[in-house]
Amino acid sequence: MTIRADLTLTRSGHCTRADLTLPGRGVTALFGPSGAGKTTILRMLAGLERGAGSLQVNGECWQDDARGVFLPAHRRALGYVFQEASLFPHLDVRANLLFGYRRIPDQQRRIAPEAAIELLGIAPLLSRAPAQLSGGERQRVAIARALLTSPQLLLLDEPLSALDTRRKEEVLPWLERLNSELDMPVVYVTHSIDEVCRLADYLVLLEAGQVAASGPLADTLARLDLPAAFELEASTVLEGCVTAVDSHYQLATLRFAGGELKVGAGELQSGQTRRVRIHARDVSLARSAANDSSIVNRLPATITAIRPASQPGQVLVQLDAGGSLLLARITRLSLDTLQLAAGQQVWAQIKSVALL
Amino acid sequence: MLSPDDWSAIRLTLELASVTTLLLLAIGIPLAWWLARSRSWLARITAALVTMPLVLPPTVIGFYLLIAFGANGPFGQLTQVLGLGLLPFTFAGLVIASILYSLPFAIQPLQQAFRAIGARPLEVAATLRASPLDTFVHVVLPLARPGLITAAVMSFAHTVGEFGVVLMIGGNIPQETRVISVQIYDHVEALEYAQAHWLSAGMLVFSFAVLLALNLLNRREAAA
Numbered sequence: 001m002t003i004r005a006d007l008t009l010t011r012s013g014h015c016t017r018a019d020l021t022l023p024g025r026g027v028t029a030l031f032g033p034s035g036a037g038k039t040t041i042l043r044m045l046a047g048l049e050r051g052a053g054s055l056q057v058n059g060e061c062w063q064d065d066a067r068g069v070f071l072p073a074h075r076r077a078l079g080y081v082f083q084e085a086s087l088f089p090h091l092d093v094r095a096n097l098l099f100g101y102r103r104i105p106d107q108q109r110r111i112a113p114e115a116a117i118e119l120l121g122i123a124p125l126l127s128r129a130p131a132q133l134s135g136g137e138r139q140r141v142a143i144a145r146a147l148l149t150s151p152q153l154l155l156l157d158e159p160l161s162a163l164d165t166r167r168k169e170e171v172l173p174w175l176e177r178l179n180s181e182l183d184m185p186v187v188y189v190t191h192s193i194d195e196v197c198r199l200a201d202y203l204v205l206l207e208a209g210q211v212a213a214s215g216p217l218a219d220t221l222a223r224l225d226l227p228a229a230f231e232l233e234a235s236t237v238l239e240g241c242v243t244a245v246d247s248h249y250q251l252a253t254l255r256f257a258g259g260e261l262k263v264g265a266g267e268l269q270s271g272q273t274r275r276v277r278i279h280a281r282d283v284s285l286a287r288s289a290a291n292d293s294s295i296v297n298r299l300p301a302t303i304t305a306i307r308p309a310s311q312p313g314q315v316l317v318q319l320d321a322g323g324s325l326l327l328a329r330i331t332r333l334s335l336d337t338l339q340l341a342a343g344q345q346v347w348a349q350i351k352s353v354a355l356l
Numbered sequence: 357m358l359s360p361d362d363w364s365a366i367r368l369t370l371e372l373a374s375v376t377t378l379l380l381l382a383i384g385i386p387l388a389w390w391l392a393r394s395r396s397w398l399a400r401i402t403a404a405l406v407t408m409p410l411v412l413p414p415t416v417i418g419f420y421l422l423i424a425f426g427a428n429g430p431f432g433q434l435t436q437v438l439g440l441g442l443l444p445f446t447f448a449g450l451v452i453a454s455i456l457y458s459l460p461f462a463i464q465p466l467q468q469a470f471r472a473i474g475a476r477p478l479e480v481a482a483t484l485r486a487s488p489l490d491t492f493v494h495v496v497l498p499l500a501r502p503g504l505i506t507a508a509v510m511s512f513a514h515t516v517g518e519f520g521v522v523l524m525i526g527g528n529i530p531q532e533t534r535v536i537s538v539q540i541y542d543h544v545e546a547l548e549y550a551q552a553h554w555l556s557a558g559m560l561v562f563s564f565a566v567l568l569a570l571n572l573l574n575r576r577e578a579a580a
Contacts (some may be wrong), residue, residue, distance in 0.1 A: 034411075046483060047482075048479050048482070072482070072484040073479070073482035073483055074481075074483075074484075074485050074486055074488075074491075075485075079482060079483065080479075080480075080483035082479075084573065085476065086476050086480045088477065088480070088495060088499075089499070090495075090499055090501075092500040099481075099484050099486075100483075100484030100485055103484060103485040103486060103490070104485055132399075145484070146483070149483075149484060149485055164446075187477070343408055
């Protein structure tokens with residue numbers, strides 16, 4: 001179960017090269033600044049753009065130039081959601097949903113219209129025209145429409161970028177649900193690190209048409225050898241289970257490999273699995289447990305690597321907290337004062353934890 | 357009021373316009389689609405060629421058609437070999453001339469409508485498993501509906517209004533090539549002004565009604 005792509009496209013002087021091996025399940029995020037080639041890669045995977053090379057999806061060959069194989073887009077078992085909702089204006093929501101569904105053979109239909117309608121919460125919209133929908137509703141219909149072709153691979157091209165924050169929040173939970181309820185590999189293009197941290201299991205970082213790094217989300221975010229463009233947002237993601245909710249202090253306990261974190265209780269309930277994002281700039285280091293600090297979250301960790309940050313006078317420190325990786329951004333002065341070095345035991349003090 | 361000859365001219369005109377419109381759509385839709393999508397030199401040259409009837413005097417087109425389809429012309433020899441005889445001064449010849457003469461009135465609205473659709477709906481349809489032909493029938497044509505209507509109406513109306521080409525290649529044969537515009541010309545030549553009035557006023561009202569209807573239709577489509 002893998003997606004193996006080696007595709008190159010040169011357009012008006014810009015070269016985009018996708019040399020990728022992606023897991024055949026879960027959400028892979030293609031992340032990078034504008035013009036990094038994210039959408040181009042997605043379009044090559046879909047066959048909407050013809051790059052040179054080869055592409056295998058879960059054992060099926062979609063393109064192999066050496067053998068002269070190129071499946072046109074309409075022969076690929078994929079779903080594609082475009083950046084702006086692209087519902088057919090001459091069809092109502094129901095006819096839009098069924099457009100692809102009607103075009104696949106019965107035995108390939110793994111997702112029923114009712115299931116997709118329920119999954120994306122669009123039952124009240126079925127007889128409306130696309131023009132009567134809000135941006136968020138349109139995007140949910142577009143996602144359901146893509147799902148109804150029962151794709152082997154779902155490609156999402158910045159499906160939230162045309163939406164304002166409120167509409168984003170309206171669509172994001174449905175995307176998370178999609179991921180947890182359907183066993184379908186998803187490739188998700190975005191330039192929002194928040195969406196990456198929230199949705200992705202696997203991360204591909206792109207810069208200037210090249211793959212800068214790729215790997216499982218937590219490991220890749222914690223890498224120290226990333227291009228400078230990704231360093232400002234340097235942060236790591238931890239996934240844990242809510243083990244307790246303290247109503248008095250309004251804090252919940254999140255247990256993950258390597259320890260526990262306290263996070264704002266909000267509406268969390270015991271037993272839930274949630275992700276948190278920790279910015280490198282919010283992590284400071286101490287040689288001792290520092291029980292006299294107001295910082296709630298202190299984790300014992302081992303320094304695994306140190307690298308100068310691109311900002312002068314600062315360093316990035318990679319930490320291993322019982323198997324979970326963290327990044328800390330500290331000054332070089334602190335590094336020298338505390339005489340920190342790889343292999344040392346330290347306490348990571350985490351000033352803030354963002355629940356995703 | 358209207359003589360039997362007038363009625364026969366009206367019937368012939370409507371017949372000619374209907375046949376011409378149907379054939380124009382059949383030829384114009386694929387041709388306009390190709391012109392709207394292709395960036396090749398051949399497409400540019402073809403686009404200029406099919407627009408030429410807009411600027412040429414109808415007599416020029418009629419003259420060359422007469423020569424090409426005449427007994428010694430290349431197409432004339434072809435139609436003779438095929439056993440179709442000679443087309444000038446027949447209804448079939450009139451249809452061919454009308455198609456060429458009204459071609460830009462069909463092609464331009466179609467081409468514009470196809471261009472306005474853009475590439476995105478085609479890509480969406482492809483990702484929803486629709487083959488190119490399927491996409492054309494179920495996405496492109498419905499989206500281009502206002503253009504299709506405009507093309508059909510304009511082809512029809514323009515064919516009804518032609519004169520110069522008809523006179524050159526059709527002549528003036530009752531029941532065969534004598535359309536309304538030629539009939540009016542005959543009436544005027546014979547100083548039958550009352551008869552000419554009836555037909556001319558009819559044409560005037562017809563043209564106005566057609567253009568008004570088209571306008572209203574397009575406005576409703578735009579609002580929808």
